[in-house]
Amino acid sequence: xxxxxxxxxxxxxxxxxxxxxxxxxxxxxxxxxRLRLSQRFxxxxxxxxxxxxxxxxxxxxxxxxRPARYADKLVVxxxxxxxxxxxxxFKSEIRSGTGERLAVGTVVHALTDMNGVLQYRLPVxxxxxxxNMRAWLDEGACR
Numbered sequence: 040x041x042x043x044x045x046x047x048x049x050x051x052x053x054x055x056x057x058x059x060x061x062x063x064x065x066x067x068x069x070x071x072x073r074l075r076l077s078q079r080f081x082x083x084x085x086x087x088x089x090x091x092x093x094x095x096x097x098x099x100x101x102x103x104x105r106p107a108r109y110a111d112k113l114v115v116x117x118x119x120x121x122x123x124x125x126x127x128x129f130k131s132e133i134r135s136g137t138g139e140r141l142a143v144g145t146v147v148h149a150l151t152d153m154n155g156v157l158q159y160r161l162p163v164x165x166x167x168x169x170x171n172m173r174a175w176l177d178e179g180a181c182r
Contacts, residue, residue, distance in 0.1 A: 041176045042116035042132070043076040049111045059106035065142045066101060069131040072117035073146065080172040082127070082165070087150075090164055094127060094148035101144040105135070112136035119172055125150040125158040127169070 047068050055061040077083045087094050107113055113133055120128040126149050133142040150158040150165070161169060 040118055040130075041179045042118045043072065043079075043176070045072045045075050045115045045117070047071065047113040047115055049107050049109055049113065051109055054109045057106075059108055060111075062101075062103060065103065065107075065133060065144070066099065068113065068115050068133055069101070069117070069129075069144050069146060072115035072131055073129045076117045076119070076129075076172070077127075080168045080175070082168050082172065087165070088153075090162065091153055092150055092158070092162070092165065093153065094150055096146055097126070097149045098145070098147035100146075101142055103142050105139060105141045107133070107135070107141050113141070114138075118176055119169070120145070121173070122147075125161045 049060050049064075053060050053064045074083060077086075084094065113135060116132040116134065118130050120130050122128045126147050128145065128147045131142075131144045131146070132140055133144075134140055150161065152158065160166075
């Protein structure tokens with residue numbers, strides 16, 4: 040499995056009273072990675088809207104392994120997991136600058152039309168963009 044990588048630096052406002060990054064920021068960092076990867080292939084939220092669809096989050100799982108601290112350099116690794124349904128399933132890893140895994144997570148975006156009607160198959164245009172992303176990830180052309 041290949042990954043797209045996004046570098047993040049933990050900002051002062053992201054640490055809590057324990058001097059570690061607050062857990063909610065990990066979700067935001069995962070979103071930065073997903074958005075960066077999605078934008079490459081015309082699958083960012085605004086692209087979906089232009090095609091007449093939205094992709095609300097229907098599942099979010101995060102497992103915290105080690106804390107990040109102020110000024111740490113992090114790498115958010117993101118990939119797209121194959122899915123049989125009309126959903127986009129992203130897997131993320133947040134790693135320290137030395138490569139230690141700090142957190143892992145999965146986010147699932149369902150696909151609906153603009154009226155909220157759940158789609159059971161990806162529309163052709165979106166399916167092609169997803170196929171392009173998967174091919175790019177499989178080629179290891181990331182970063």
